[in-house]
Amino acid sequence: xxxxxxxxxxxxxxxxxxxxxxDPITVFNPGFEEGESGDGRPNGWTAVPELGVISGILExxxxxxxxxxxxxxxxxxxxxxxxxxASISATDLFTLEWWAYGTVGVQQNVALFWxxxxxxxxxxxxxxxxxxxxxxxxxxxxxxxxxxxxASIPSVAVGNHVGIxxxxxxxxxxxxxxxDVSLDVSPVPETAAYSIFFGGLATACxxxxxxxxx
Numbered sequence: 001x002x003x004x005x006x007x008x009x010x011x012x013x014x015x016x017x018x019x020x021x022x023d024p025i026t027v028f029n030p031g032f033e034e035g036e037s038g039d040g041r042p043n044g045w046t047a048v049p050e051l052g053v054i055s056g057i058l059e060x061x062x063x064x065x066x067x068x069x070x071x072x073x074x075x076x077x078x079x080x081x082x083x084x085x086a087s088i089s090a091t092d093l094f095t096l097e098w099w100a101y102g103t104v105g106v107q108q109n110v111a112l113f114w115x116x117x118x119x120x121x122x123x124x125x126x127x128x129x130x131x132x133x134x135x136x137x138x139x140x141x142x143x144x145x146x147x148x149x150x151a152s153i154p155s156v157a158v159g160n161h162v163g164i165x166x167x168x169x170x171x172x173x174x175x176x177x178x179x180d181v182s183l184d185v186s187p188v189p190e191t192a193a194y195s196i197f198f199g200g201l202a203t204a205c206x207x208x209x210x211x212x213x214x
Contacts, residue, residue, distance in 0.1 A: 025083055027164065030181040032058055033065045042069055045079040045166075050124050052076065056167070060177040063099040063143050068179035071102075071168045076176065077124060078109065078167035083183070084118040088157050093186040094132065094150040096164060102139045102176035110135045111165040112150045114157035127165050132157060136169065139176055 028034075028044035037043050040057040047056050052075015059070040069079065094112055111134040113127045133150035164183060168176040 025162075025183045025185055026085060027083065027181055027183055028081060031062075031065045031179060032067055032069050041079060045069075045081050046121060048078045048080065048122065048124050048127070048165075050077050051079065051167070060175075061101075063179035065179070068099075068177040069166065071166075071176040071178070073174065074170045074172060076109075076168045076170045076174075078111070078127065078165040080113075080122065080127065080163055080165040082115055082118045082120070082161055082163040084161060088114055088153055088160050088162055090153065090155070090158050092150075092153055094153075094162060095184045095186070096133075096148045096150075096181070097145060097183075098147075098166070098178055098181045099143050099145050100139055100176060100178045101141060101143045102168075103171075103174040104139065104141050106139045106171060106174040106176055107136045107169045108139055108146070108176060108178075109165075109167045109169050110137075110146070110148055112148060113163045113165060114154070114160045115163055116160045118161045122163075127163075130157075132162070139168075143179075 029042050032042040034043040036058050039047070040059075041047055042058055045056070052073070054073060055071045055076045056079040057070055058067040060068045062068050071077075096110070096112055098110065100108060111127060112132040113130045114132055115122065115126075115130060132153055133148050135146065135148040137146055162183075164181065166178050166181070168174070
């Protein structure tokens with residue numbers, strides 16, 4: 001009987017782990033190792049029109065590899081990338097992770113946004129109107145890993161594509177360096193996974209009760 005109970009619980013636990021497993025989404029040039037596109041900025045990333053000439057460039061001490069991307073001063077804003085392979089469904093849970101350091105206290109401005117035009121060019125206003133999640137975490141003087149989770153996808157975003165925007169809030173005499181970006185998606189919400197687990201637990205308990213009555 002104990003073996004049967006353990007077996008049901010094991011299957012339920014494996015179901016939970018399977019459903020909650022995050023799948024990585026391919027980000028092009030996530031560590032900024034692919035060189036620059038002629039304007040000092042990394043290949044595969046686009047600068048919003050408002051970005052100043054000294055921001056979003058390949059410069060600084062890397063977390064890994066050759067260089068991070070640097071944002072600086074009052075010209076700081078976003079570089080972004082739209083992922084054509086990442087189509088949004090109503091149950092998606094996106095988790096963005098990156099490494100960063102810079103002027104102590106400066107606020108990062110990192111966002112996940114959605115668009116129906118994966119080949120489009122977007123300004124700050126567009127990205128702000130299409131946000132799925134945004135982080136304004138303060139930075140430290142040495143590399144730390146940060147994360148941003150988008151747990152609630154707007155219904156209008158379903159079927160569209162997800163984009164990543166990296167940058168910082170403008171400020172005088174401040175710098176931000178970002179490296180090693182990754183994005184994962186979990187296609188099943190945790191509530192569904194937990195219902196499977198507890199459903200398995202209830203089944204196991206029912207089996208145990210029936211066995212004891214026999």
